[in-house]
Amino acid sequence: xxxxxxxxxxxxxxxxxxxxxxxxxxxxxxxxxxxxxxxxxxxxxxxxxxxxxxxxxxxxxxxxxxxxxxxxxxxxxxxxxxxxxxxxxxxxxxxxxxxxxxxxxxxxxxxxxxxxxxxxxxxxxxxxxxxxxxxxxxxxxxxxxxxxxxxxxxxxxxxxxxxxxxxxxxxxxxxxxxxxxxxxxxxxxxxxxxxxxxxxxxxxxxxxxxxxxxxxxxxxxxxxxxxxxxxxxxxxxxxxxxxxxxxxxxxxxx
Amino acid sequence: xxxxxxxxxxxxxxxxxxxxxxxxxxxxxxxxxxxxxxxxxxxxxxxxxxxxxxxxxxxxxxxxxxxxxxxxxxxxxxxxxxxxxxxxxxxxxxxxxxxxxxxxxxxxxxxxxxxxxxxxxxxxxxxxxxxxxxxxxxxxxxxxxxxxxxxxxxxxxxxxxxxxxxxxxxxxxxxxxxxxxxxxxxxxxxxxxxxxxxxxxxxxxxxxxxxxxxxxxxxxxxxxxxxxxxxxxxxxxxxxxxxxxxxxxxxxxxxxxxxxxxxxxxxxxxxxxxxxxxxxxxxxxxxxxxxxxxxxxxxxxxxxxxxxxxxxxxxxxxxxxxxxxxxxxxxxxxxxxxxxxxxxxxxxxxxxxxxxxxxxxxxxxxxxxxxxxxxxxxxxxxxxxxxxxxxxxxxxxxxxxxxxxxxxxxxxxxxxxxxxxxxxxxxxxxxxxxxxxxxxxxxxxxxxxxxxxxxxxxxxxxxxxxxxxxxxxxxxxxxxxxxxxxxxxxxxxxxxxxxxxxxxxxxxxxxxxxxxxxxxxxxxxxxxxxxxxxxxxxxxxxxxxxxxxxxxxxxxxxxxxxxxxxxxxxxxxxxxxxxxxxxxxxxxxxxxxxxxxxxxxxxxxxxxxxxxxxxxxxxxxxxxxxxxxxxxxxxxx
Numbered sequence: 001x002x003x004x005x006x007x008x009x010x011x012x013x014x015x016x017x018x019x020x021x022x023x024x025x026x027x028x029x030x031x032x033x034x035x036x037x038x039x040x041x042x043x044x045x046x047x048x049x050x051x052x053x054x055x056x057x058x059x060x061x062x063x064x065x066x067x068x069x070x071x072x073x074x075x076x077x078x079x080x081x082x083x084x085x086x087x088x089x090x091x092x093x094x095x096x097x098x099x100x101x102x103x104x105x106x107x108x109x110x111x112x113x114x115x116x117x118x119x120x121x122x123x124x125x126x127x128x129x130x131x132x133x134x135x136x137x138x139x140x141x142x143x144x145x146x147x148x149x150x151x152x153x154x155x156x157x158x159x160x161x162x163x164x165x166x167x168x169x170x171x172x173x174x175x176x177x178x179x180x181x182x183x184x185x186x187x188x189x190x191x192x193x194x195x196x197x198x199x200x201x202x203x204x205x206x207x208x209x210x211x212x213x214x215x216x217x218x219x220x221x222x223x224x225x226x227x228x229x230x231x232x233x234x235x236x237x238x239x240x241x242x243x244x245x246x247x248x249x250x251x252x253x254x
Numbered sequence: 255x256x257x258x259x260x261x262x263x264x265x266x267x268x269x270x271x272x273x274x275x276x277x278x279x280x281x282x283x284x285x286x287x288x289x290x291x292x293x294x295x296x297x298x299x300x301x302x303x304x305x306x307x308x309x310x311x312x313x314x315x316x317x318x319x320x321x322x323x324x325x326x327x328x329x330x331x332x333x334x335x336x337x338x339x340x341x342x343x344x345x346x347x348x349x350x351x352x353x354x355x356x357x358x359x360x361x362x363x364x365x366x367x368x369x370x371x372x373x374x375x376x377x378x379x380x381x382x383x384x385x386x387x388x389x390x391x392x393x394x395x396x397x398x399x400x401x402x403x404x405x406x407x408x409x410x411x412x413x414x415x416x417x418x419x420x421x422x423x424x425x426x427x428x429x430x431x432x433x434x435x436x437x438x439x440x441x442x443x444x445x446x447x448x449x450x451x452x453x454x455x456x457x458x459x460x461x462x463x464x465x466x467x468x469x470x471x472x473x474x475x476x477x478x479x480x481x482x483x484x485x486x487x488x489x490x491x492x493x494x495x496x497x498x499x500x501x502x503x504x505x506x507x508x509x510x511x512x513x514x515x516x517x518x519x520x521x522x523x524x525x526x527x528x529x530x531x532x533x534x535x536x537x538x539x540x541x542x543x544x545x546x547x548x549x550x551x552x553x554x555x556x557x558x559x560x561x562x563x564x565x566x567x568x569x570x571x572x573x574x575x576x577x578x579x580x581x582x583x584x585x586x587x588x589x590x591x592x593x594x595x596x597x598x599x600x601x602x603x604x605x606x607x608x609x610x611x612x613x614x615x616x617x618x619x620x621x622x623x624x625x626x627x628x629x630x631x632x633x634x635x636x637x638x639x640x641x642x643x644x645x646x647x648x649x650x651x652x653x654x655x656x657x658x659x660x661x662x663x664x665x666x667x668x669x670x671x672x673x674x675x676x677x678x679x680x681x682x683x684x685x686x687x688x689x690x691x692x693x694x695x696x697x698x699x700x701x702x703x704x705x706x707x708x709x710x711x712x713x714x715x716x717x718x719x720x721x722x723x724x725x726x727x728x729x730x731x732x733x734x735x736x737x738x739x740x741x742x743x744x745x746x747x748x749x750x751x752x753x754x755x756x757x758x759x760x761x762x763x764x765x766x767x768x769x770x771x772x773x774x775x776x777x778x779x780x781x782x783x784x785x786x787x788x789x790x791x792x793x794x795x796x797x798x799x800x801x802x803x804x805x806x807x808x809x810x811x812x813x814x815x816x817x818x819x820x821x822x823x824x825x826x827x828x829x830x831x832x833x834x835x836x837x838x839x840x841x842x843x844x845x846x847x848x849x850x851x852x853x854x855x856x857x858x859x860x861x862x863x864x865x866x867x868x869x870x871x872x873x874x875x876x877x878x879x880x881x882x883x884x885x886x887x888x889x890x891x
Contacts, residue, residue: 011802012802012803028528028530030527030528031528031530032532032638034532035530035531035532038530038532038753039530042751042753042754045751045795045797045806046751048797049797050797050798051797051805051806053803053805055320056494057319057324057326057493057494057495058324058326058328058329058493058494059493059494059532059533059535060329060533060535060536060634061634061637062328062329062415062418063319063324063326063328063329063493064323064324065319065320065324078637080633081637085634085637085638087637087638087640089640110464110803111464111802111803114803116320117320117321118320118321118441120321121321121322121323121429121432121439121441124323124425124426124429125429125430125432125433126433127433128426128429129384129385129426129427129429129430130383130384130385130426131430132380132383132384132427133305133308134301134304134305134308134380134427134703134704134707135376135380135703135704136383137376137379137380137382137383138379138383139379140338140378140379140381140382140388140396140410141338141340141395141396143382144390144393144394144395145387145390145394146390146394147390147391147392147393147394150387150388150389150390151387151390153385153387154387154389154412154413154415154419157387157412157419157422158415158418160418161321161323184385184387185385188385188387190382190383190384190385191385
């Protein structure tokens with residue numbers, strides 16, 4: 001089948017950028033979306049035009065490196081599917097697709113479809129962990145974890161940090177990303193001692209990174225390739241409020 | 255060159271403890287005076303960087319991805335082994351040690367393997383404490399499952415995303431140290447050379463992948479946790495970015511490369527569908543717990559699986575290996591799949607696939623149980639193939655997955671270049687000629703959390719480190735080497751893309767140095783690779799410049815190294831006139847078609863010394879002796 005592509009081309013962070021129109025004439029339905037882009041890039045190279053830069057690595061939907069907006073939807077039209085796992089059988093001959101990089105002030109464009117998501121790492125560095133130095137752990141079965149908690153923690157821990165939630169949110173909020181980590185660790189007994197400190201530190205860092213606030217639009221949940229549920233945000237808000245009511249930390253204004 | 259493995263002697267259970275006791279220590283107040291460069295941020299590199307920082311060392315950590323959380327360890331699905339014997343099924347540290355030495359077909363160092371098995375216990379404890387959400391029983395206790403090559407249930411797992419969860423545990427520990435200022439992180443930064451000063455590894459030359467800026471980082475020791483080289487085959491289950499550049503360029507600076515021909519072909523991957531295919535996707539080995547592998551009895555039987563009656567199916571693994579059945583080790587399962595396909599009994603459009611069937615398991619356990627165990631894997635299969643594995647069997651075929659070979663290291667994980675440590679898949683490791691399932695995660699974390707942080711202090715405490723300026727001749731020489739490579743690649747201005755060369759190289763290797771090898775094929779590959787390599791340097795086409803994000807240029811540098819490595823792999827495979835583990839030489843097999851080792855002549859690790867591109871490398875042998883597990887033909891019947 002033939003696909004018409006409109007792709008955001010931007011040479012570097014300083015460049016203004018523009019949409020460019022390309023045709024991909026021989027797309028097989030078995031191709032993944034990124035393989036379709038590989039073929040486009042081989043064509044561009046042959047014509048002497050620089051290939052489209054896009055981030056990708058594992059191509060199994062787990063590393064979280066790939067992703068772009070496809071016709072305004074993060075990771076494209078299939079639910080719970082990263083761009084690398086999206087296959088061309090979901091499109092039809094003659095489709096026109098607009099590919100843009102993640103849209104968020106906190107994710108500046110580096111080149112074409114490649115953006116800088118290091119803000120996510122800084123949020124984790126602020127408190128998205130359990131402080132345990134190597135070597136000081138008790139036996140794995142010394143702390144029992146109810147199965148239901150382990151399962152719900154795993155649901156939240158499935159986050160791949162791709163940034164689709166931010167890109168899709170009209171406020172460019174990082175709430176789903178942050179709350180997934182807070183829920184993962186907060187549902188486990190090991191995560192209790194630092195629970196309040198964690199939520200406060202992570203929220204403060206997200207505010208510094210110019211992510212927006214959550215207004216419960218739910219766009220993040222709709223595009224999350226790992227199916228992380230909005231309820232984690234409610235949990236985060238609860239933890240945040242209780243941390244503040246406990247008076248251990250001052251409520252900070254945005 | 256005399257290879258000193260520094261392997262301790264004495265009772266095997268006491269070796270690591272005794273050895274550690276005799277290692278010199280760096281006093282806590284002095285640790286901050288040392289800088290350690292850790293390249294790679296996967297299970298090995300990430301856990302090492304975090305742990306070294308916790309100890310008080312200054313750490314600089316480098317990865318080519320945009321975040322340390324993306325290292326390819328993240329894609330490991332099935333699980334991690336630990337000899338906890340939580341299930342009272344006869345497991346022990348000794349049994350895990352035994353299984354691993356046997357599984358590796360007696361080509362690993364006993365002392366290392368025992369240490370790995372013993373440390374497996376600590377790893378689980380550490381990961382639980384970090385909040386890794388391992389699967390639990392209803393009682394709250396940790397759950398286990400069984401894996402290929404073992405008859406006990408010792409595999410801990412977090413759904414089909416164990417690697418992801420373990421990596422996120424290490425990543426969070428690392429981020430905590432980054433937040434504390436103890437680790438300086440350099441994402442989107444690729445190591446392009448090793449700086450050796452007065453015989454010691456003292457630094458690395460890197461390229462910032464966004465700006466193209468070249469930089470030299472000086473430290474007191476260099477740790478490479480940069481993963482395996484499976485992508486030399488082009489199509490593999492590795493992430494697209496996985497490469498050999500860091501270890502290969504260290505090899506060119508003097509580090510010996512051991513057992514390059516020991517590569518692992520994983521039996522359960524989604525088959526190739528077309529020329530454009532960019533990578534292969536693994537379906538976790540854990541599926542073989544409940545899935546049954548079969549092909550039609552008759553050649554060329556193109557009926558749908560459901561139309562083939564029971565009597566006309568050949569469950570070939572169960573038939574040939576009744577005691578291990580579908581859970582035979584990977585090399586055995588892969589080779590048998592290839593064999594039935596070569597006989598013309600393969601399934602699917604290409605005939606290069608076998609069925610992995612869950613019909614019986616679904617009948618026995620119900621769809622819900624299967625969904626709980628493998629739901630995400632089934633979903634992934636369906637997303638990629640468009641077929642529903644709950645209704646029809648999966649089609650699978652072996653694919654390149656893991657490399658047991660890598661840089662040679664001693665018991666302290668130090669290469670023959672003083673101060674250069676190599677951990678995880680990047681070293682020639684503890685897996686011998688074949689790695690058992692769920693052991694890669696174990697080794698990466700053992701090296702990074704528990705071994706290296708103990709051994710590196712001995713080197714630091716025993717040596718004096720002069721300050722190295724970036725104006726030092728060795729630094730300048732390495733920098734100019736890197737600049738020249740980049741310039742040469744950009745100036746070729748040829749006609750063919752990097753990928754087209756890579757694909758061609760991969761095909762040569764897959765055909766002649768893949769699942770089955772023979773002398774004639776290997777010689778043929780050795781004749782084909784050099785001219786293709788020369789053509790690559792002449793005719794590669796890269797647009798854009800060196801001072802910007804240039805993904806073609808990045809790939810070109812990596813493929814250039816793959817070309818040189820590919821030749822060494824074939825040489826090593828040709829030199830090893832025996833079959834063992836993943837290295838199957840057709841000339842050396844038992845009458846039943848199993849691998850035939852030659853312990854008299856080949857019970858050694860082959861460590862190759864680089865002598866120049868196109869020059870024959872020099873072989874150094876580290877003899878392997880077995881005091882505890884006596885070499886026998888591996889039998890899984």
